[in-house]
Amino acid sequence: MAPMTPAIPRLAADPIAEAHRQWVAHGWAPAADGMAAITSLMRAHQIFLARVETVLRPFEVSFARYEVLMLLHFSKRGALPMRTIGSRLQVHQTSVTNAVDRLEAASLVQRIPHPTDRRATLVELTRTGRVLAEKATDALNAEVFTDTGLSPRAVNEVIKTLGQLRRSVGDF
Amino acid sequence: MAPMTPAIPRLAADPIAEAHRQWVAHGWAPAADGMAAITSLMRAHQIFLARVETVLRPFEVSFARYEVLMLLHFSKRGALPMRTIGSRLQVHQTSVTNAVDRLEAASLVQRIPHPTDRRATLVELTRTGRVLAEKATDALNAEVFTDTGLSPRAVNEVIKTLGQLRRSVGDF
DNA sequence: GTCAGATACTAGGACATCCTACTATATTTC
DNA sequence: GAAATATAGTAGGATGTCCTAGTATCTGAC
DSSP states (O other): OOOOOOSSOOOOSOHHHHHHHHHHHTTOHHHHHHHHHHHHHHHHHHHHHHHHHHHHGGGTOOHHHHHHHHHHHHSTTSEEEHHHHHHHHTOOHHHHHHHHHHHHHTTSEEEEEOSSOTTOEEEEEOHHHHHHHHHHHHHHIIIIISOOSSOHHHHHHHHHHHHHHHHHTTOO | OOOOOOSSOOOOSOHHHHHHHHHHHTTOHHHHHHHHHHHHHHHHHHHHHHHHHHHHGGGTOOHHHHHHHHHHHHSTTSEEEHHHHHHHHTOOHHHHHHHHHHHHHTTSEEEEEOSSOTTOEEEEEOHHHHHHHHHHHHHHIIIIISOOSSOHHHHHHHHHHHHHHHHHTTOO
């Protein structure tokens, strides 16, 4: 008897390829690619977020809070209204409140009254916050962003393709 | 005098393109593309997750719980150990416990003892759960997966590129 | 056979996101 | 100008993810 060779093709080890196969087998072929693409995106997000959070852990900030710090860092006066932060980062206002609460508790930012609109609150980067933002960026650049694990061509493809997606949903 | 033409290039409306510009301006050019790609992924994830959750809302399941249902749906016996679910979906065991708790409360799955390993618990799809999984899939296929907003070429590019990424981190 | 180390699952807690109010202040309308 | 509407921010709650710990059970080494 010949060496063990399965008569039935073995299952792919890749769960997403397997899901794609199931989609086709169930007659959902027109949706299979879209399903696989979106599922891949979900997983890629999880992978990169985990990497980024690992690098940021020593700085005791999450990626969400890091993004707030960088937004302030890049602003001319180092201060922005809460609402603007939410718009730029495309997150709900309550998420901004949450992030700023924690950043303020860590003395990385401080809330100051808006000079002309008493409804609004400005979030201002502290000296400590600015220094931490720069150090955290150095770490992220060195440990994640400079080498993502994707080829330079793939990186540009991702930026371009997802840029079109973002534009289509009104991100810019 | 000529029509208003800014002497200084105006800020891009795209926050990610703007961040990329800032990265280059700060001397972080080698990391700028990686930063932009990862940030784009984060945002694309958010966009698609929101779409998917909107479609699933009428079925009263989240995407996380939907994925568990589909995994069971595709399994031969309609039942899998908790641990296997976590491995396939690449999420922490405690996330599986959480999802299964809610699915069980909704009578979409039930926990049954593993026949040979008393440590393990099998999660079994109920009739209700199977029906809901199929209806939810029809909705997702029609409203999201068949037309993701990306071109077919882009969809395939995403699957391929992120597949390489997933392989590089040991997903399969 | 026993005991140490692995494995399966749950408990409790930290964070992040969103949603629905609710309050305070601005703006618009008539 | 006063009332209706819109906007900025916070509070409280639901869900999902991860982590650390703790219990129960299995496996393997001696």
